Amino acid sequence: MRWIWIDKITEFESGRRAKAIKNVSLAEDHLHDHFAGNPVMPNSLIVEGLAQTGGVLVGEYGGFAAGVVLAKLPRAEFYFPAVPGDTLHYTAEVEYIKNDGAMVNGTSYIGGRLQAEMEIIFAQIHDHGAATSLLKPESLAYTMKLLGVFDVDRIVDGRFVLADS
Amino acid sequence: MPTKDEIADKIKNSLMDALGVDDDEVVPEATLSGDLGAESIDFLDIVFRLEKAFDIKIPRGELFPENLLTDANFVADGKFTDSGMNELRERMPFADLEEFAENPEVSKFGDLFTVQMISNYIESKVDVED
Structure with a gap:
């Protein structure tokens, strides 16, 4: 299994904002244990999905020179559970990007209703050290390709479109 | 204001x-x-x-302030040197350094x-x- 908790990036504006979707499916093993007879997408994985959406934003802005690591979650609120069949619409908006860290505000919507919102802080690791293999920029670029991030673009009036739509 | x-x-x-x-x-x-x-x-x-x-x-x-504790001019034997204390006064005029200066142990630096x-x-x- 790959540790990818978003299915597709649908909008991307460098240094400002990224949107992604995550479809929740009963084909995901963990939902059979969380919880038996009552499948609910774990909130921690919603945090991870939003952190991945924001992490791509932060990593791309810095030209993938630094490793981007989820460092802190100052605030996270969940308003109702995500269940199989739901599509979560994630938005990560940059609050700031600095040399040693970055913060994004994340929201999750299901069917137009705010499902969760949070602040996420990333550390930017310039000397990868022991974590080098985990933080290889090429790995992130490969994942981004899988997620279709290079297939989205911004049109002249500022709206975003899928490149093939 | x-x-x-x-x-x-x-x-x-x-x-x-x-x-x-x-x-x-x-x-x-x-x-x-x-x-x-x-x-x-x-x-x-x-x-x-x-x-x-x-x-x-x-x-x-x-x-x-960063990089103070790793500079051998500023810290020796677990304490700030005179030069280190001068650096602190220069860079942290907003900190209460008087009491700290009496026993400037690195381990107490965080309490500033x-x-x-x-x-x-x-x-x-x-x-x-x-």
Whole structure:
């Protein structure tokens, strides 16, 4: 299994904002244990999905020179559970990007209703050290390709479109 | 122009948001690490929230100086040297260094970073109403 908790990036504006979707499916093993007879997408994985959406934003802005690591979650609120069949619409908006860290505000919507919102802080690791293999920029670029991030673009009036739509 | 009380309130809110601490924990003498549980990434978070609350720019290393403890000119045998203390006075005029100077152990350095120190710093950066 790959540790990818978003299915597709649908909008991307460098240094400002990224949107992604995550479809929740009963084909995901963990939902059979969380919880038996009552499948609910774990909130921690919603945090991870939003952190991945924001992490791509932060990593791309810095030209993938630094490793981007989820460092802190100052605030996270969940308003109702995500269940199989739901599509979560994630938005990560940059609050700031600095040399040693970055913060994004994340929201999750299901069917137009705010499902969760949070602040996420990333550390930017310039000397990868022991974590080098985990933080290889090429790995992130490969994942981004899988997620279709290079297939989205911004049109002249500022709206975003899928490149093939 | 904010009053000292308004500044104190904004600092309190910034620290409550950044560190998840309660209102009554954020007292002037509270140390950020020892009493309020701040860890490394929290200092980045605190700086950002202060910048936003007061609409100021805080250059990296100005409020929370870096690279002091790794410089052999400034620290020897677990204590700040005279040159290290001069550097502290130069770079942290907003910190209460008098008591620290009597026994400047590196292990006590973190205790300089108090809520009061942040207040002093902010008051040096913004115009304060008397």
